[in-house]
Amino acid sequence: MRIRLNACLDAVNQVLLGKEPQVRLALACLLARGHLLIEDLPGMGKTTLSHALARVLGLSFQRIQFTSDLLPGDILGTSVFVKDSGQFVFHPGPIFAELVLADEINRATPKSQSALLEAMEEGQVTIEGATRALPEPFFVIATQNPVSQGGTFALPESQLDRFLMRLSLGYPAKAAEKALLLGDSRRSLLPRLEPLLDHAALALIQAEVPKVRASDALIDYVLRLVDATRSQPQFAWGLSPRASLALLAAARAWAFLDGRDYVIPEDVQAVLPSVVGHRLRERADPTGHGGGALVQWLLREVPAL
Amino acid sequence: MSRPGAIPRISLTWLLVAQVLVIIPHLGHLPLWILGLWLGCAAWRIQILRMHAGYPNAWIKAGLMLGAAVGVLFSRGSLIGLDAGVVLLIAAFILKLLEMRTRRDALVVIFLGFFVVVSAYLFDDSMLAALYSLLPVTALLAALIGLQQSGVAAQPWATARLAAGLLLQAVPLMLLLFVFFPRLGPLWSLPLPSERAVSGLAESMAPADIAELSRSSGLAFRASFEGEVPPHEQLYWRALTFERFDGRRWSQASFAQLLPTPAWEKQGEPLRYSIVMQPSSQAWLFALDVAETGLENTRQMSDYRLQRRRPVERTLLYQVTSWPTALREPAASSDSLRRALQLPDDGDPRSRAWGAELKRQYPQPEQLVQAVLSHFNREPFGYTLRPPRLGLNSIDDFLFESRNGFCAHYAGAMVFVLRAAGIPARVVAGYQGGEYNPGGNYVQVRQFDAHAWVEYWQAGKGWVSVDPTFQVAPERIELGLEEALVDEQSFLEGSPFSPLRYRQLGWLNQLRLGWDNLNHGWQRLVLGYQGAQQLQLLQGWFGRIDARVLALSLVGAGGLLLGLLALWLFKPWQRERDPQQRLFRRFEQLLARHAVHRQPGEGARAYAERAAQALPAQAQAIGNFAAAFEAQRYAGGEARPAELRAHLAVLRRALPWRRVIWRAALLSGATRDP
Numbered sequence: 001m002r003i004r005l006n007a008c009l010d011a012v013n014q015v016l017l018g019k020e021p022q023v024r025l026a027l028a029c030l031l032a033r034g035h036l037l038i039e040d041l042p043g044m045g046k047t048t049l050s051h052a053l054a055r056v057l058g059l060s061f062q063r064i065q066f067t068s069d070l071l072p073g074d075i076l077g078t079s080v081f082v083k084d085s086g087q088f089v090f091h092p093g094p095i096f097a098e099l100v101l102a103d104e105i106n107r108a109t110p111k112s113q114s115a116l117l118e119a120m121e122e123g124q125v126t127i128e129g130a131t132r133a134l135p136e137p138f139f140v141i142a143t144q145n146p147v148s149q150g151g152t153f154a155l156p157e158s159q160l161d162r163f164l165m166r167l168s169l170g171y172p173a174k175a176a177e178k179a180l181l182l183g184d185s186r187r188s189l190l191p192r193l194e195p196l197l198d199h200a201a202l203a204l205i206q207a208e209v210p211k212v213r214a215s216d217a218l219i220d221y222v223l224r225l226v227d228a229t230r231s232q233p234q235f236a237w238g239l240s241p242r243a244s245l246a247l248l249a250a251a252r253a254w255a256f257l258d259g260r261d262y263v264i265p266e267d268v269q270a271v272l273p274s275v276v277g278h279r280l281r282e283r284a285d286p287t288g289h290g291g292g293a294l295v296q297w298l299l300r301e302v303p304a305l
Numbered sequence: 306m307s308r309p310g311a312i313p314r315i316s317l318t319w320l321l322v323a324q325v326l327v328i329i330p331h332l333g334h335l336p337l338w339i340l341g342l343w344l345g346c347a348a349w350r351i352q353i354l355r356m357h358a359g360y361p362n363a364w365i366k367a368g369l370m371l372g373a374a375v376g377v378l379f380s381r382g383s384l385i386g387l388d389a390g391v392v393l394l395i396a397a398f399i400l401k402l403l404e405m406r407t408r409r410d411a412l413v414v415i416f417l418g419f420f421v422v423v424s425a426y427l428f429d430d431s432m433l434a435a436l437y438s439l440l441p442v443t444a445l446l447a448a449l450i451g452l453q454q455s456g457v458a459a460q461p462w463a464t465a466r467l468a469a470g471l472l473l474q475a476v477p478l479m480l481l482l483f484v485f486f487p488r489l490g491p492l493w494s495l496p497l498p499s500e501r502a503v504s505g506l507a508e509s510m511a512p513a514d515i516a517e518l519s520r521s522s523g524l525a526f527r528a529s530f531e532g533e534v535p536p537h538e539q540l541y542w543r544a545l546t547f548e549r550f551d552g553r554r555w556s557q558a559s560f561a562q563l564l565p566t567p568a569w570e571k572q573g574e575p576l577r578y579s580i581v582m583q584p585s586s587q588a589w590l591f592a593l594d595v596a597e598t599g600l601e602n603t604r605q606m607s608d609y610r611l612q613r614r615r616p617v618e619r620t621l622l623y624q625v626t627s628w629p630t631a632l633r634e635p636a637a638s639s640d641s642l643r644r645a646l647q648l649p650d651d652g653d654p655r656s657r658a659w660g661a662e663l664k665r666q667y668p669q670p671e672q673l674v675q676a677v678l679s680h681f682n683r684e685p686f687g688y689t690l691r692p693p694r695l696g697l698n699s700i701d702d703f704l705f706e707s708r709n710g711f712c713a714h715y716a717g718a719m720v721f722v723l724r725a726a727g728i729p730a731r732v733v734a735g736y737q738g739g740e741y742n743p744g745g746n747y748v749q750v751r752q753f754d755a756h757a758w759v760e761y762w763q764a765g766k767g768w769v770s771v772d773p774t775f776q777v778a779p780e781r782i783e784l785g786l787e788e789a790l791v792d793e794q795s796f797l798e799g800s801p802f803s804p805l806r807y808r809q810l811g812w813l814n815q816l817r818l819g820w821d822n823l824n825h826g827w828q829r830l831v832l833g834y835q836g837a838q839q840l841q842l843l844q845g846w847f848g849r850i851d852a853r854v855l856a857l858s859l860v861g862a863g864g865l866l867l868g869l870l871a872l873w874l875f876k877p878w879q880r881e882r883d884p885q886q887r888l889f890r891r892f893e894q895l896l897a898r899h900a901v902h903r904q905p906g907e908g909a910r911a912y913a914e915r916a917a918q919a920l921p922a923q924a925q926a927i928g929n930f931a932a933a934f935e936a937q938r939y940a941g942g943e944a945r946p947a948e949l950r951a952h953l954a955v956l957r958r959a960l961p962w963r964r965v966i967w968r969a970a971l972l973s974g975a976t977r978d979p
Contacts, residue, residue, distance in 0.1 A: 213939070213940065213941050215938060215939045215940070215941060217938045217939060218939055260940075261940075262939045262940040262941060263939065264908060264909070264910055264935055264939045265908035265909070265910075266908045266910050266911055269906075269908065298906070299906050300904060300905070300906045301905055301906055302905070302906055303905045303906070304905070304906050304907055304908040304909075305886065305889060305908070305909060
């Protein structure tokens with residue numbers, strides 16, 4: 001099972017060069033049944049990553065480009081009157097895919113954003129009174145462009161909280177970029193990717209991850225981390241219980257990817273920046289962007305043992 | 306300024322300030338060239354600070370040092386001794402500041418500064434001086450703090466505030482040490498600086514000496530009585546007696562030190578009082594007749610004065626009980642009588658003749674003494690501090706020619722006449738009267754209260770004191786020197802600004818007395834708090850126990866305090882209860898010896914990997930321990946401390962004890978950053 005997971009990782013890394021940690025985190029996020037927010041400049045490989053993940057995991061893939069005139073119906077789907085039968089027939093929207101890429105999520109109005117976010121949280125959508133279940137597994141990768149903020153609707157904290165992780169891909173290393181420039185178009189590699197897992201295997205793995213052992217000592221470490229965010233003066237606010245659950249779930253998935261059936265503090269530390277970074281604000285700058293410095297402080301100062 | 310080891314600007318600024326503050330109290334006794342050296346060096350140093358000048362080179366430094374040494378040699382006559390030592394110390398303090406470049410130099414200068422501050426106490430230990438010394442100490446502390454600050458910090462006042470705060474926090478500790486720290490006797494005797502050698506009574510007396518003393522308003526001692534202070538005219542403070550007369554000077558009998566104390570009988574009500582004596586560089590103490598004291602190393606001499614084994618070199622507090630009406634030596638030995646009858650072989654023939662004639666007229670010694678006294682009273686004798694010069698036969702000249710003089714003239718002449726008449730007599734030197742301070746209920750006696758009077762011996766009655774000055778100028782005895790000199794205007798004529806001259810100004814006098822009272826309290830409670838007083842106080846608190854038990858219990862209390870401090874610092878109750886954690890701590894300590902320190906946020910695995918990199922030879926043992934720890938702690942394995950301990954023992958054997966720490970440090974330094 002793990003061998004197949006590693007094969008998945010290798011396959012994605014073939015397409016997206018030099019981004020092993022981010023790919024691994026994205027996979028961990030998926031295994032932990034969380035959703036992923038990628039914040040990066042255009043052209044850094046966000047789409048490639050999501051597409052490649054969908055291919056190797058054998059998931060159906062849909063991409064929604066968020067724009068300011070996007071309506072909730074464009075995401076969820078609409079009922080269309082069919083003349084022949086004289087009935088309304090529901091046409092499912094792009095959200096009814098197993099892996100949904102919500103591109104530039106902050107370009108859409110809050111109404112459309114919340115339609116997506118609600119679906120992410122509930123795992124089902126209600127349209128015209130009928131509740132329709134979303135496919136299983138259901139994984140959303142949303143992207144944001146952090147630079148061009150004109151005419152955007154920034155996600156409020158409560159909605160950021162719905163994402164298990166926030167990642168940033170960053171520029172590729174020089175060697176990776178050289179390989180990129182020398183080689184084939186990466187997009188053209190995508191169709192050649194073979195699905196390496198099927199739905200049953202993925203479900204099995206997702207069921208295995210919560211069984212990874214988190215000992216008392218480890219839970220204590222998580223509590224110390226959470227407690228530090230609540231008691232130290234530099235934090236504008238502390239982490240919610242949802243955040244501590246998310247942290248533990250992500251750490252479990254990370255440990256699973258590492259081939260262990262127990263979590264160690266290093267696992268928590270590996271996922272900590274992407275899991276809590278978007279949930280923390282500095283007291284000195286509560287509307288500011290990042291909790292990066294705060295996360296570094298947590299990693300450095302909170303006793304791991 | 307960013308050079309490592311360079312002195313931060315704040316520190317340098319405060320050091321310059323501290324230098325001024327440290328040297329100011331010494332200004333009074335430093336030779337002038339030191340001031341020149343100081344100003345020159347300070348100016349140079351400031352130019353260096355402003356980058357307008359360079360540091361002195363080795364030749365200049367050597368030259369300055371040699372010059373300073375030669376200067377001390379010339380101005381003090383020696384390179385050793387306290388005076389020269391202090392000047393040398395200050396010269397070193399000044400020169401070191403100039404050549405100071407690194408933090409290490411600055412530390413030397415700062416500690417030198419503290420030493421110079423302390424040395425100022427040798428010259429002045431008054432309350433003002435003590436309070437003042439807080440200023441240079443604060444500045445030096447600020448410099449010390451500034452040394453730890455970054456070179457770009459630029460808030461000198463914040464640093465000074467911190468220093469003052471630290472000093473304030475040290476106050477309770479200071480009080481504790483003051484009360485409890487044992488007063489050790491000096492390990493070697495330190496001669497006092499000559500500037501401090503105050504005027505006072507000397508071992509021998511010519512009348513001019515007392516006139517000299519009368520011009521000084523320096524403090525001799527203060528006496529606090531239990532109960533009422535006796536009237537002014539009964540306050541005859543004995544210092545010593547003069548028995549030998551050579552025609553010019555009165556001096557002590559050559560072997561008076563060796564004689565045993567003659568018998569005396571206590572009579573009447575005793576007076577109890579305590580005296581705080583200023584340093585006199587003499588061994589005798591002041592007291593009313595006939596005095597006993599509990600002060601150690603002090604005894605009553607053959608002339609009933611109190612004498613210490615060592616000279617009084619610093620302020621001394623002692624308790625005295627006096628019996629003013631005691632009977633002294635009712636049956637004198639022939640030796641002591643012969644000493645009290647000694648006269649020079651020749652000279653002063655008229656006085657001798659007058660004595661012989663008196664003896665014929667009055668066979669009873671008492672009558673004879675009365676006759677002499679009434680002679681002084683009836684005849685036109687005058688009291689003055691500006692007596693005319695006396696010739697070779699000084700007693701004759703005074704008694705029959707000038708007839709003007711002060712206590713020393715009268716006492717000397719009377720003893721001479723009494724001896725000529727065959728009555729054993731001697732001159733007593735000491736102080737008379739003193740100024741009563743109602744605020745503190747004590748008497749302060751100044752040098753101008755110096756006095757000389759007479760005591761003569763009579764079979765059965767022993768020694769009896771009489772004061773011929775009283776017959777001439779009773780106001781001197783009843784009211785004090787100032788009243789006696791009202792006409793002459795010679796009271797303290799050398800010091801026009803002495804507040805003592807302006808006693809008629811009510812508020813000024815109040816202020817002066819209040820200030821004196823404060824100083825008295827300082828001397829009695831702070832400077833006078835020496836071994837005996839400390840023992841007394843502690844005995845008062847802890848019951849009647851002897852010094853050894855007290856010392857032991859103090860040591861015990863100190864030990865207890867240190868123990869509590871250690872408990873508080875190490876907090877054994879917070880010791881890790883979890884055996885795994887405890888063993889991991891030991892693992893950490895073991896690796897820390899090889900400079901692999903764990904960061905608080907570092908997990909066991911990451912730490913072990915880093916340690917294995919730093920100590921590749923022991924990587925196996927380190928990895929084994931970490932794996933076992935991880936398995937037990939996180940993988941749900943059983944807690945088996947024994948297994949961890951075994952791994953730890955293997956690791957300990959594998960690790961050399963602190964070998965090649967530097968190498969490990971280099972490696973860990975290179976790999977510490979993740």
